[in-house]
Amino acid sequence: MTKINRIAEVLIEHNxxxxxxINLFDVSESTVSRWVNNKQQPDxxxxxxxxxxxxxxxxxxxYKTEWK
Incomplete structure (x- = not known):
């Protein structure tokens, strides 16, 4: 699976x-989990x-895109 977003890493970097x-967007835990695990992308x-x-x-x- 191609990783598109760095949400998980950026959250860690910013403690x-x-x-x-979840609180910022008032969404479910499973929604945010899908975002940070690159299973679904937020808009x-x-x-x-x-x-x-x-x-x-x-x-x-x-993630930076590197074209061949």
């Missing part, structure tokens, strides 16, 4: 937990709000 996103607005919450560049939430 945050999944529960912070772009949620990526923006995560970046805003963590005060980071939105691009930091994604």
């Amino acid at each position: 945050k937990r999944n529960t912070d996103l 772009i607005l949620k990526f923006y709000k995560i970046a805003e919450y963590l005060k980071i560049d939105i691009r930091d939430l994604f």
